[in-house]
Amino acid sequence: MKRFVKYFVIALVVLLFAGTFIYLFRRSQPKEEKYSTLEVSRMDIVKSTVVTGKIQPRDEVNIKPQISGIISQLYKESGQTVKKDEIIAKVKVIPDMSQLSSAQSRVRLAEVNLKQAQTNFDREKALFDKSLVSADEYEKVGQALEQAKEEYASARESLEIVRDGVSSANAQGSSTLIRSTISGLILDIPVKVGNSVVQSNTFNDGTTIATVADMDDLIFDGSIDETEVGRLSAGMPVVISVGALQDLRFDAVLEYISPKATENNGANQFEIKASVAIPPDVTIRSGYSANATIVLQRAEDVVSVPEAALQFEGEKTYVFLETADGYERRDVTTGLSDGINIEIREGLSPGDKVRGTLIITKTK
Numbered sequence: 001m002k003r004f005v006k007y008f009v010i011a012l013v014v015l016l017f018a019g020t021f022i023y024l025f026r027r028s029q030p031k032e033e034k035y036s037t038l039e040v041s042r043m044d045i046v047k048s049t050v051v052t053g054k055i056q057p058r059d060e061v062n063i064k065p066q067i068s069g070i071i072s073q074l075y076k077e078s079g080q081t082v083k084k085d086e087i088i089a090k091v092k093v094i095p096d097m098s099q100l101s102s103a104q105s106r107v108r109l110a111e112v113n114l115k116q117a118q119t120n121f122d123r124e125k126a127l128f129d130k131s132l133v134s135a136d137e138y139e140k141v142g143q144a145l146e147q148a149k150e151e152y153a154s155a156r157e158s159l160e161i162v163r164d165g166v167s168s169a170n171a172q173g174s175s176t177l178i179r180s181t182i183s184g185l186i187l188d189i190p191v192k193v194g195n196s197v198v199q200s201n202t203f204n205d206g207t208t209i210a211t212v213a214d215m216d217d218l219i220f221d222g223s224i225d226e227t228e229v230g231r232l233s234a235g236m237p238v239v240i241s242v243g244a245l246q247d248l249r250f251d252a253v254l255e256y257i258s259p260k261a262t263e264n265n266g267a268n269q270f271e272i273k274a275s276v277a278i279p280p281d282v283t284i285r286s287g288y289s290a291n292a293t294i295v296l297q298r299a300e301d302v303v304s305v306p307e308a309a310l311q312f313e314g315e316k317t318y319v320f321l322e323t324a325d326g327y328e329r330r331d332v333t334t335g336l337s338d339g340i341n342i343e344i345r346e347g348l349s350p351g352d353k354v355r356g357t358l359i360i361t362k363t364k
Contacts, residue, residue, distance in 0.1 A: 036356035037322060038309045040348045045304055045336050047297040053222020055242065055276065055288040057213035061182050064206040068198045069093040069176065071191050076210070078189050082180045088189075088210050089178040091197060110148070110155040117141075117148035184214040187286055218276045218284060220252055220292050223262070223269040231296045232257055238274045239293045242284070252276045254294065299336045303344045307337060309354045319348070320355035327355050 072092040076082055124141040127133045188211045191197060200206030220240055224232065238252040256273035263269075274292060278284050309319045310332075317334055320327035332347030348354070 035358055036308075038306050038354050038356040040303060040305050040344065040350055040352040040354065042301050042350050043304050043341065045299045045302060045338050045341055045343050046295055047336055047338050048293050048295045049224065049228050051222040051224050051272065051292040051294065053220055053272075053290055053292060055218055055240070055284055055290050056221055056286050057184075057215055058217045058219050058275075059182065059184070060187070060211060060213040060286070061184075062208045063088060063178060063180060063210040063212060064208055065091055065178055065197050065199050067091060067093060067176060069196070071193050071195045071197060071209070074189065074191075074193055076186055076189065078186050080186050082184065082186055082212060084181065084183045085179050087177050087179055088186070089191070091176045091178060093176060106158065107152070107155040110152040114145075114148040114152045117145040121145040178209050180210070180212050182212055182214065184212045187211045187213050213286060215284070215286070218278055219255075220274045220276055220290055221271070222290075222292055223264065223271055226261060226268040226270065228296065229257065229270045229272075232272065232294065236294060240274070240276055240290050241293070242288050242290045244285075244288055245282070248282065250276050250278060252292065297336055299343050302335065303348060303350055304341045305344055305348065305354060306356065307340060307342045308357050310334070310342065321348070322353040322355065330354075 069091040071089055073090040074088070075090075076086075076088045082088065121141050121144075124133060124138055128135070128138040189209065190211075191207065191209055195207075197207035197209060198204055220238070232254060234255055234257065236254040238254050240250040240252045242248065242250070252274040254272060254274045256271075258271040261268035261270055272292075305319070311318050311320070316331060318329050318331045321330040330347055333345045335343030335345045337343070
């Protein structure tokens with residue numbers, strides 16, 4: 001048994017030694033390298049940048065109440081269109097008890113004064129009919145009666161406003177009726193019947209009852225890095241692609257470049273906006289994610305080659321030109337690049353073939 005183990009160990013050592021020798025021998029053999037062949041041609045080279053952002057309406061308005069209270073009725077829903085001054089909701093006022101008590105007291109006082117003024121007028125009229133008082137005194141009593149009537153009407157109107165938020169005299173322009181300030185599409189109604197709402201004031205932005213936007217006037221809103229913003233200018237053409245509409249592209253025009261940068265994850269970015277032309281048969285929803293492709297530079301019908309063919313040595317750029325005897329080094333002068341192909345200004349001609357990337361390596 002011991003002899004068998006001894007022979008097995010010796011055989012294993014011999015196999016390991018032979019395997020190592022074979023591996024090192026194969027590694028020491030010369031290798032044959034093969035490269036792809038790339039052809040020099042003429043083409044248009046366009047350098048562009050892609051900006052991420054979203055599609056949103058140019059004008060988006062939050063409709064807020066002019067009075068605090070409780071939503072008693074909703075006349076519209078999200079997704080419906082609305083005209084300017086059309087009613088969206090109605091607010092029921094919850095009166096302040098001190099103001100209500102004061103208004104009620106004013107009505108009672110005005111009513112007492114009116115009754116007294118009416119009594120004085122009736123007495124004065126009877127005396128005037130008998131020519132016992134002058135016309136001047138009679139007119140003064142009549143004027144006092146009219147003033148008492150006006151004060152009583154004003155007190156009742158004030159009570160209605162405090163109690164109901166609207167008076168019978170101005171019901172059409174009531175602040176309890178929430179109207180749209182623009183024509184457009186209702187994007188959102190974040191309140192429900194029964195919700196409390198507050199008007200905007202110094203300490204509160206107020207409750208948004210509805211968000212309305214003109215969806216016929218859309219813009220692309222995005223941000224671009226500071227390394228590229230210097231190449232932009234208002235009026236440049238933009239192509240918009242929307243993630244939710246993969247097969248569609250929309251033309252746009254750059255119209256705004258922010259003069260101030262915003263820091264985002266340590267990088268300075270500038271906001272840009274572009275007006276988007278949407279065909280009438282296409283439905284775009286506010287907030288769609290989108291990409292904007294902006295052409296920064298263009299070179300038309302120039303000699304070009306794939307960037308994979310370029311080699312670098314210091315400040316020199318060269319390629320390996322294919323010849324009948326193999327490859328020879330050729331220095332070139334480059335121009336505009338789109339990240340895949342690059343313009344060759346000197347050193348190559350259309351139809352030349354150059355060495356590309358390494359595609360296979362094998363031992364001879």
